[in-house]
Amino acid sequence: MRRPPPRPLVLLAVMIALLAGCGEAAKPAAAPPPATTEFGGTDLAWVELMIPMDEQLIPVLDLVRDKAQDQNLVKLAGELHGVYDQELPKLRALSDQAGLPKDNPHKGHKMPGLVDADRLAALRQNDGAAFERQAVDCLREHLDQLANLAGSEIANGTSPAVKALARQVADTRGGASARLPKA
Numbered sequence: 001m002r003r004p005p006p007r008p009l010v011l012l013a014v015m016i017a018l019l020a021g022c023g024e025a026a027k028p029a030a031a032p033p034p035a036t037t038e039f040g041g042t043d044l045a046w047v048e049l050m051i052p053m054d055e056q057l058i059p060v061l062d063l064v065r066d067k068a069q070d071q072n073l074v075k076l077a078g079e080l081h082g083v084y085d086q087e088l089p090k091l092r093a094l095s096d097q098a099g100l101p102k103d104n105p106h107k108g109h110k111m112p113g114l115v116d117a118d119r120l121a122a123l124r125q126n127d128g129a130a131f132e133r134q135a136v137d138c139l140r141e142h143l144d145q146l147a148n149l150a151g152s153e154i155a156n157g158t159s160p161a162v163k164a165l166a167r168q169v170a171d172t173r174g175g176a177s178a179r180l181p182k183a
Contacts (some may be wrong), residue, residue: 008180039098040158047094047162052104054084056115059143064135076179083172090165113145136180143177
């Protein structure tokens with residue numbers, strides 16, 4: 001009775017046969033894209049969360065500019081809108097560079113500082129002092145949460161580009177929160 005060859009030798013023989021059969025007719029497989037080590041888990045999570053956080057506040061800022069009577073609040077909303085308009089393309093570029101998916105994994109979530117559809121609808125229904133109180137509460141929660149998230153990214157992130165953007169967020173959001181009217 002003949003003994004089968006040892007398993008590693010069988011695998012080696014199969015690989016040699018496959019390679020020999022490929023010859024010149026087969027095209028070499030395209031090299032995979034180089035893996036980027038610039039982005040750590042905290043960087044990826046921060047970018048992925050910041051995009052919907054910013055996107056979902058813009059309608060609130062528009063409502064404040066349209067409905068608020070407090071001109072300091074209107075001015076602040078306009079300034080923040082400009083900050084978000086400049087920041088979102090940077091966040092999307094980092095997301096693309098990191099290879100993150102385009103869809104929003106936080107859609108429909110109820111999270112501190114993330115303006116959901118219910119909260120936006122409630123803001124749209126109110127006017128006057130009631131609207132301003134709700135808007136200020138919404139803005140304060142959002143701005144404070146972004147400052148906290150930015151602090152976490154600064155402390156734990158690994159990407160210099162993401163950390164630099166987080167420092168800008170910490171500075172602008174903390175300063176903006178301090179300018180909100182007191183309740």
